[in-house]
Amino acid sequence: METNIIEGNPTKKFFVEMITRDISIEDAIIDLLDNSIDGANRINSETYEGLWVRLTINDRQFIIEDNCGGFTLETAKKYAFRFGRPETAPKTLNNTVGRFGIGMKRSLFKIGKFFSVESRCSNDHFCVNVDVEQWSKKTKDVTLADSTISTIDDWSFNYQQIEDDGVLQNDGTFIKVTGLNPEVQDLFSDSRFISELAQDIQRLLNFSLLRGLKIYLNEKELEGKRIELLISDVSLPYYDEGTIGDVKYRIVAGLGEVGEPKKSGWYIYCNDRLVVEADETTMTGWGISSIPKWHVNYVMFRGVLYLDSKETLNLPLTTTKKGIDTTSEVYKAILPKMKDAMINILDYLKKITQMGDQANSYRQMLCETMSKASAVELKSMSFQINGTPHAKNVFVAPPLDEDVIAQKKSTVRIAYDANKIKADSAKKHAEASSYKDLGNITFDYYLRMEGI
Amino acid sequence: MLQSVFSRMIPLFHSEYQYIGFGGLSFTDFKIFHRELHINRMFSIECGYSMNKLEFNKPYSCIDIRVGRSIDELSKIDLSQPSIIWLDYDGCLNRDVFAELELILSRVPHGSVYLMSCNRQMKNSEGNPYTPEELQENFGSLVPLGLERNCCAEPNAPYTIRQMLELDCNNTIRDRNRLLSKKLRFKPIFNLTYEEYIGARMFTYGGVVLNDDFDDTLLHFDEFNFIGTADPYKIEIPNLTYREVMTLNQILNFLDKEQSLVDNDIVTNEEIMRYKKCYKYLPNFYDVRL
Numbered sequence: 001m002e003t004n005i006i007e008g009n010p011t012k013k014f015f016v017e018m019i020t021r022d023i024s025i026e027d028a029i030i031d032l033l034d035n036s037i038d039g040a041n042r043i044n045s046e047t048y049e050g051l052w053v054r055l056t057i058n059d060r061q062f063i064i065e066d067n068c069g070g071f072t073l074e075t076a077k078k079y080a081f082r083f084g085r086p087e088t089a090p091k092t093l094n095n096t097v098g099r100f101g102i103g104m105k106r107s108l109f110k111i112g113k114f115f116s117v118e119s120r121c122s123n124d125h126f127c128v129n130v131d132v133e134q135w136s137k138k139t140k141d142v143t144l145a146d147s148t149i150s151t152i153d154d155w156s157f158n159y160q161q162i163e164d165d166g167v168l169q170n171d172g173t174f175i176k177v178t179g180l181n182p183e184v185q186d187l188f189s190d191s192r193f194i195s196e197l198a199q200d201i202q203r204l205l206n207f208s209l210l211r212g213l214k215i216y217l218n219e220k221e222l223e224g225k226r227i228e229l230l231i232s233d234v235s236l237p238y239y240d241e242g243t244i245g246d247v248k249y250r251i252v253a254g255l256g257e258v259g260e261p262k263k264s265g266w267y268i269y270c271n272d273r274l275v276v277e278a279d280e281t282t283m284t285g286w287g288i289s290s291i292p293k294w295h296v297n298y299v300m301f302r303g304v305l306y307l308d309s310k311e312t313l314n315l316p317l318t319t320t321k322k323g324i325d326t327t328s329e330v331y332k333a334i335l336p337k338m339k340d341a342m343i344n345i346l347d348y349l350k351k352i353t354q355m356g357d358q359a360n361s362y363r364q365m366l367c368e369t370m371s372k373a374s375a376v377e378l379k380s381m382s383f384q385i386n387g388t389p390h391a392k393n394v395f396v397a398p399p400l401d402e403d404v405i406a407q408k409k410s411t412v413r414i415a416y417d418a419n420k421i422k423a424d425s426a427k428k429h430a431e432a433s434s435y436k437d438l439g440n441i442t443f444d445y446y447l448r449m450e451g452i
Numbered sequence: 453m454l455q456s457v458f459s460r461m462i463p464l465f466h467s468e469y470q471y472i473g474f475g476g477l478s479f480t481d482f483k484i485f486h487r488e489l490h491i492n493r494m495f496s497i498e499c500g501y502s503m504n505k506l507e508f509n510k511p512y513s514c515i516d517i518r519v520g521r522s523i524d525e526l527s528k529i530d531l532s533q534p535s536i537i538w539l540d541y542d543g544c545l546n547r548d549v550f551a552e553l554e555l556i557l558s559r560v561p562h563g564s565v566y567l568m569s570c571n572r573q574m575k576n577s578e579g580n581p582y583t584p585e586e587l588q589e590n591f592g593s594l595v596p597l598g599l600e601r602n603c604c605a606e607p608n609a610p611y612t613i614r615q616m617l618e619l620d621c622n623n624t625i626r627d628r629n630r631l632l633s634k635k636l637r638f639k640p641i642f643n644l645t646y647e648e649y650i651g652a653r654m655f656t657y658g659g660v661v662l663n664d665d666f667d668d669t670l671l672h673f674d675e676f677n678f679i680g681t682a683d684p685y686k687i688e689i690p691n692l693t694y695r696e697v698m699t700l701n702q703i704l705n706f707l708d709k710e711q712s713l714v715d716n717d718i719v720t721n722e723e724i725m726r727y728k729k730c731y732k733y734l735p736n737f738y739d740v741r742l
Contacts, residue, residue, distance in 0.1 A: 244631065288593050289620055290550030329630070336627035340558055343551045347523045393559075394527055 012136045012153050015083070019102060020110040023320050025187055026200050028107035029055070031321065032064050032175065033201065033215065034273065035104055037208045039068030039173070048213035055217045057197070059189035060178065062111050067172040070121035073159070080104065081128065081157050102319060113179030120168040127166065128159045132179075198222055207272035210376045227267055227274075229302050229378060230255045230370035236383045238341040238395040247309045247330050252378045253341035254395060255349075255370075256302030258363040265294065266303040266338065267375060268324055270315045276324055283326055285339040291346065297353045298346055300363060303338060304375050344395040351400055366398055414443065453678060453687075453733045454481075455488050457641065458536060458565070461660065462489060464670055465563035467534040474498060474522070474540050477509045481538060486512055491536070497525045523552055531559035538567040538658070545570050545613055550594055550620050557624040557638065560661055566621070567642060567658030572613060574604035581605040587612075594620055610645050610655045610684040617657050625661070635664040641679050646687035655684065677729075689730060690723035694738075700727055 010018075023031070036053045043051065056063040071080055083105060108115045109132060118127040140154040167174045180188060187193045198217050202209065202225040209215060209224030216222070229237055229252065237254030256263060266284035268276035280286055280294035284303070287293035307330070309315050316328035324331055352359050373381060383390035390396065423435065432438035446452075462469060471485050475496030485491045494515045498506055499522075506517045518525040522539065537556055541549060549568060556566050574582050581604035588595045594616050603612045621638040629635045640659040648654050662668070678685040692700070696719055703709035705728075713719050 242631070289623065290547050290554050290594065292547060293592065332627075333630035336558060336624070336630070340555065343555050344523065344527050347521065347548070347551065351521070397524070 009153075012155065016109050016132070016136060019106045023106060023110060025110060025184055026197055027320055027322055028110040029057075029062075029064075029197060030201060030204055031103040031107045033205060034321070036064070036066040036068045036173065037205065037213065037273075039066065039070065040208070040213055043069050048208060048211045051212070052214040052216065054219075055215070057188050057194060057218060059180070059185050062177040062180065062184075062188070063175065065167070065172065065174045067170050070119040070124075070168070070171045070173050072119075072121045073124040073126050075121075076119065076126065076128065076159065083155070108175070108177055110181070111184050112177040112181055115175065115177045118162065118166050118168055118174040120162075120166065120171050120173075122171065125162045125166055125168070126159045127162050128157050130157060194218065199225070203227075203277065204274045206274065207269065207376055210374070211272075224376075226372075226374040226376075227263075227302070227304065228256060228372040228374050229253075229304070230257070230366060231373050231383075232370040232398065233385070234396070235370065235398040236385055236390045236396045237378075238344060238393065239383060239390070240337050240341070240392050244330050244333050245314060246311060247307055247314050249308075249330075249334050249337075250306045250379065251303065251334070251337055251341055252306075252375075252381075253301070253303035253338070253345055255300045255345070255366065255398075257367050258300050258360075261296060261299050264299045264301050266305065268305045268307070269375070269379075270307050270317050270321075271309065271312065272306075273321060275317060275321050283324065285335055285342060289339065291339050291342050298349050300349055300352075300366075301342070301345055303341060303345075304378060305334065305338060306379050307334075340393065341395070344397075348395070348397040348400075355401070362401075370398070414439070453644075453676075453730075454538070454567070454642070455484050456733060457673070457676060457679065458485070458489055461563075461565075461671060465534060467563060468493070469534050469536055470494065470529075472497070472526070472529060472535060472537040474538075475506075475510070475515065475517075477501065477506070479509070479511050479515065481540075482515055483511055485536070486514065493533075495525075495529055497522050523548060523555065526552055526555055531556060532561060534563045535560050536565040536567070538565075538569070541568065541570040543571060544573055544575075545616075547591065547594075550591075550617075553617065553620055554624045557621055557661065558628050562636065562661060562663045562666070564661045565641075565658060566661070567656065568617070569654055569656040570613075572609045572645065572653050572655035574609045574612065581609070591616065606653070610643075613655055614643055614657055614684065621659065636661055637664050638662075639668065639680075641673065643681055643684050644678065644687055645684040646689075687730060688726045689734065690719075690726040692719065692723060692727065697727075697731075700724065701731070704728065704731075 020028075033053060033055075037048075040048045040051045051066070051068050053064065053066040053068065056065075084102065104117075108117075108130075113132045114130065115132070116127060116129045119125070135157070138154040138156075139151050141149050141151050144150055194217065198220070201215060201217065202222050205213075205215065206224035206226065209222060210226075214221060231237065231254070235255070237252050239250065239252045241248070241250040243249070263278050265278040265280040265286075266276060267274060267278065268284075276284070282288055285291050292298075307315050314330065316325040316331040318325055326332075326335075352362060355362055385396060423438065426432075426442070427435065427438045430438055430441045432441050469489070469491050470493040471482065471489075471491045472495045473481050475482050476498065479496065482494055482496060486494065492514050494512070495518055496506070496510070496515050497518045497520070499520055501519075503517065503519050506519065510517060518528070535556075537560070539549075539552060549570065553566065553568065560566065574587070576582055576586055581602065582590070583601065584595070584599040584603055587599065587604060596615055596619055599612060600608065602608055618638075618640060621640075625636050625638045638659050639662055640657070642656050642658045644656040646654050646656075660671075673679045699713065700710075700719070703713070710724055714721050714724070
């Protein structure tokens, strides 16, 4: 018998503390919404019409209820309440974003001390009620190989069958958390947090919202926020698409609105879930090789990367679904393509800057005259220029007035301060209409007198 | 020199090549490559002259003139064709050079040549050679670690430029290979320094994109002493008269006769050495009074 054993398994308390530490409360809530969306996706991946999720958030409780199909008792037993996805778990095969088997539990632990999860799915209707404090102390005795009895952590949850006294009248999920953790209670009573959360949901889940899912936050219906690129008959974005293993990718990059530096950069969707937003860091290629670091001159740059896979594990998602696993082979293979897209677009944006004081009005003109396409539309849009298909890997830039640029490049600005009384008398003497005009006249005079 | 290498290389790939360059108004490279290498698909990218002037001056109808910035025009040309691309920049090294390098090497197929020339001076606005920190500020991650303090001063500048270009070539191909089943590699060929007639200190770097399993010995590059050198190969053309050249050609490698020319104060030993290094590749120019 093996006797030299040092126990290495984690305590439940440590585990709960660790998994809840690195996720923000907003992300924990959105993680629960992801579960509802995964359910909606199983019902109909084309449209979510008729499906809804209702969030109730206040200083006493957190409730999320949906009519997105629920999950079966078997799923609950094998996966939903297990920590980590077992090796034997069937492949998801339906373009979901839940994959690590950590999301729901982590979110619930993060929010409060008591939670109740009710699920109704065809013939199954059951409920799991958990008092986190009691659960974390729960132990069980096991008999070891040498017949001694050892007490170990008991990680199991209990469920109750529901006959007809449940909350759910249709297939779906109802989750209620009470005994809110103090910091969560503080946030949930802050109206600023609630409106920030609404913004986050509207941006991060915009695909699902635009696909017809209704999300209500404290009875208010949320609308998908659009991420837009400018397109026109004479200017089309760079695009590329292909497959790596079973991951389908599509890159669309071009110009977006001016004046919103926070919207500039790369957006990355994994199975239609926005996981990277307006990124301007090395993660998306900025400042690597020939690509310059982000600068306000590039404020109009917008790039969208769509990654889709039936097997979620193959996507470069992180467990918090915020950011990308940059070491993944899939992402490493796509990043050069993203940089390729940036080469042409950033060069064009640099050229706009050379227009000097006319640059801003030119940028404004582009925004006003070009039409806008949202990230959702761009995912499946086929681009055409004058009736012929637009080639991959080419950014067709709006025409620039090269004359203006050439003129700006060949002139410099000279400035100096002068005594006002003397300047006024010189201005009068030279019959100059303005000080600027006086500057031109005196410079010309100098050149003429010196024979330059 | 380029032509002699290309004429040996091109038949190996059994392909119709296209040539892309900055032809200017003289189209020197275009004339040579069309006549000697029989390349019939040619693109000249220029932005300093009008389309009419360029069209008027182009020597052959097969040259497709593209007016615009090189990066824009390069992205519009189909680079999936076997290509020889020589970007002969007027200025010094800048980030755009790398952007174009990456654009090209992420597209061209097996057997294609990427070549660039630029002024090799690497100086800041005050006219001093860049320090490694200044270089890093201007070129970011393109700058390798561990450069010496005087990395941008002559004669180190061409070593630094070559190192930066070679790293970017290899990295671009490495990135590209992630999506390819048949892997590619970049084989450096040219690493040359020379002075232009107006005194500009120039540097030329380039190489060929090959299938990873391609047998390099087929290229027979070992017959050229200027290929794949670790140190930049210095092209120094001696200032010799027509009569001196004719005489030298007749007696070349007859050491006693060479010495007699030196003893008679007609040419120097150094001029003979330089002449031997480059005489096979020297074009003939004559001033003719019309």
